[in-house]
Amino acid sequence: MTSLRTHGLTKAFGGVLAVDGAGVELRDGEINALIGPNGCGKTTFFNLITGMIRPDSGRVTYRGRDITGHSPHRVAHAGIGRTFQLCRVFPRLTVLENMLVAVRRTRLRELLAGLHDKGEVERARHWLGRMGIDHLERAEARHLSYGQQKLLELAAVLMAEPDLVLLDEPAGGVNPALIDRIVTLVRDLNAEGRTFLVVEHNMDMVMGMSDHVIVFDRGRPIAAGPPATVRNDPRVLEAYLGV
Ligand SMILES: Nc1ncnc2c1ncn2[C@@H]1O[C@H](COP(=O)(O)OP(=O)(O)O)[C@@H](O)[C@H]1O
Ligand SMILES: [Mg+2]
Incomplete structure (x- = not known):
């Protein structure tokens, strides 16, 4: 069953297109990672899903129900929880x-x-x-x-x-022993039925933990798939190296 789906999600700040027509689909019960270079729109994408900011256009559905532009309180009530990049x-x-x-x-x-x-x-x-x-x-x-x-x-x-948990850089600024604990917790919570979408720069953590990796560049997904596939995708390297 589809957990979260976004369609054409777009948000500009002044002249900056932070999220640019992003379409993403998460399946229930999976650990998904969202990776991409700094400033590519990951946190804004979270803010759009959780109602912290409203999209300029596009839609967000959760388990088939439209939650576009709903307040953070309503989104939480629908079963979506999140943590923040700066705790x-x-x-x-x-x-x-x-x-x-x-x-x-x-x-x-x-x-x-x-x-x-x-x-x-x-x-x-x-x-x-x-x-x-x-x-x-x-x-x-x-x-x-x-x-x-x-x-x-x-x-x-x-x-x-929450049935779906969004984590924004859970390992950022955290010592290695606690990172291991966070990985174990995410795995256990997932085994109990929770779906995850995790923004993270620690590639060992992302590749070791995720079922599905979505790569953002300039506000939209440019690649998605199992870790082994994404790791070898030349577009991903290009996005990171700016080739
Ligand atoms: N509240 C805001 N006002 C103006 N620009 C913003 C705001 N939030 C994010 N941006 C810009 O949008 C782009 C995407 O930022 P962000 O979503 O934080 O990226 P990421 O989380 O991938 O590093 C960046 O260019 C950032 O400077
Ligand atoms: Mg961010």
Whole structure:
């Protein structure tokens, strides 16, 4: 079954065509990678899918339903979660509080007053445990390493139980041991039925982890296929080397 499909997706900033008629199709249950040189439109593509910005033209459908231009809240509700290239956690909230605001942003005051829902706290501890950071639940997020903050961000995204998870450079700025943990987590979460679209520059990680690799250049896909095929595609080398 088709998970996410975009058709002719386009977004310009001033004179810069950040995403230029991008058509992409993801199948349910696969780990997909989105690679391409800096500035080729990967993050903008994520922002268009998740409703952070509206496309100038084109469509986004998820499991056959049109979600073009829907608000981030509605997109999340449809089952799509995402992390950010520059990790976003609340630095002065504790790890556990970060998990709980993820599910109830509107009731921050209650959260801080200690009125936690027991079920939510249990689910938060479950995901923190899966990430291996449950021992840090009382620490303020700003005291975690950058890699641990990324794990926290992913754990918070999972609180909404997304079926499709978009990760924007999960290994960026993260030490090798934590990169291995992230790869294992993505594989496990995928084996449990979640679909992934991962923007990543670490080619060992991309080629070792993905079922399907999509290569962007100047705002649109120029190649796609299994890692072994994409790796040997001359267009991919050209895109990276600017030949
Ligand atoms: N908010 C914005 N305003 C103006 N230009 C932007 C904005 N966001 C991205 N761009 C431009 O759009 C292009 C694609 O950027 P981006 O999607 O961040 O690429 P990538 O994630 O592949 O590195 C770049 O030229 C970038 O400078
Ligand atoms: Mg980016």
